[in-house]
Amino acid sequence: MSPVLSVSGLSVTFDTSRGPVQALHDVSLDLVAGETVAVVGESGSGKSTLASCVNRLLAENGRITGGTIRLGDHDITRTSEAAMTAIRGRRIGLVPQDPMTNLNPVMTVGAQIAEALEVHGLASGQTARARAIELLGHAGIDRPVARYRQYPHEFSGGMRQRVLIAMALACRPEVLLADEPTSALDVTVQRRVLDQMTALTTELGTAVLLITHDLALAAERADRVVVMHRGRVVESGDAATLIAAPQHEYTQRLLAAAPAMSDTKVAPAATDEEPETLLEITGAVRRYRLRGQREHLRAVDGVALTIPRGRTVAIVGESGSGKSTAARLALRLERSDAGSIRFRGTEVGGLRGKELLAYRRAVQPVFQNPYASLDPRYTIAQVIEEPLRVHRIGDAATRRKAVVDLLDRVALPAAYAHRRPHELSGGQRQRVAIARALALDPELVVMDEAVSALDVLVQEQILDLMVSLQRDQGLSYLFISHDLAVVQLVAHHVYVMQSGKIVEDGAPATVFRSAQHPSTQQLVAAVPQPRRQPS
Known part of the structure; x- marks a missing residue:
């Protein structure tokens, strides 16, 4: 079966104040219709950069420096922005991580789903409204007619995430990018959301690229797993086989660190003495x-x-x-x-x-x-130092030293002290x-x-x-x-x-x-x- 999405030799560089930084190195993967491929790796491994490239939504300082991304016979890397606007949502759906920053707070959830249909010319007016209500129901939202008129803040986190799934699948896309879609949800809501997403993508034959740091989730939900480390693919293969017998040292480290894959207690053992x-x-x-x-x-x-x-x-x-x-x-x-x-x-x-x-x-x-x-x-230095200033602890010099020590304790380089939160x-x-x-x-x-x-x-x-x-x-x-x-x-x-x-x-x-x-x-x-x- 020919792939619906094919990434071949993809390289990406970001221009920063400290010079060019290569974020992806010769990344390749294929995705066929109806398949779920999970991309796993630590923060900064390149997972989300890969997803951004597929949707051509790289930050302004990022550029593709090598390789191709093909959606069927279409070369996305050489597509104009006007053409990409027609592809996003219509052929490539996106379920992002944070529903509150990706839903318009001043529009009803129903209007936002209907808008996705109207933008791509698939429905309008009452037809778009009826289809949006139908999609809400398919996504597992109870009382979809009433919910159509509600705003995002009136929904729970799990319900908002299901709204995003409904929006992403509204136009029956060929590929669905799911970037950490359930990381903030409890396990029962996570299962309901993922079951609903799986049912809908199976019905549509949509291929799913699942970006996640949850190895247990990847092992359960994906057909294949791709492991990324420092912008490179270091291992890939059938999910069950890779989880059972990882070959690369980095994959072994990921699995050893995953709580769901371990039953080793790390908390200090409680003593017989009754604590205060x-x-x-x-x-x-x-x-x-x-x-x-x-x-x-x-x-x-x-x-x-x-x-x-x-x-x-x-x-x-x-x-x-x-x-x-x-x-x-x-x-x-x-x-x-x-x-x-x-x-x-x-x-x-x-x-x-x-x-x-x-x-x-x-x-x-x-x-x-x-x-x-x-x-x-x-x-970052000011963020960490603020409690010390509020409580009048130390002078400027001791507070600066405390910031460096605290960054080290949470495994962050001292150089991060001069950055701002959006840079992390x-x-x-x-x-x-x-x-x-x-x-x-x-x-x-x-x-x-x-x-x-x-x-x-x-x-x-x-x-x-x-x-x-x-x-x-x-x-x-x-x-x-x-x-x-x-x-x-x-x-x-x-x-x-x-x-x-x-x-x-x-x-x-x-x-x-x-x-x-x-x-x-x-x-x-x-x-x-x-x-x-x-x-």
């Missing part, structure tokens, strides 16, 4: 008033949990279960409507002035989205956010999906850093995650949330291997499982 309780939440309740409804939403409903000193406590659950709301209560970013939150025996809700400032120093957050948590106007990859930005949280030597770090956007090698570095800090300094963590494999590696105790309540808790190995509650069983069942090697 650092943070205790008892009967916490948080209610929200929803627009157009009389009843309040109880996002947190009678939650009780304990975080001992020097331990990692994890909260898992699907989107909307109340995990992040519980984290915001622990950080005193929101006040509970009922219940008690005590830090070292002191009620947090009553803290004011210097006492509250001291609490903020002792309890530091690392949020999921590094785009939103770093000030784009600041250099998503994984690098998250490492900066972690360095900032560590600047004040906190007692408790609240990590809300803080490693979900990182590739497995960077994730391994961050998890090892967490563990070493815990071992050496007695640091405690409240770890919010949808990745059960990571939780099992680092957590001493796990709480499972559903609809604002704790439904199950215990040691991770016990909870995940012998789940008692249906919600926990559903989470465990949704974890990606590698395909078996053909016999």
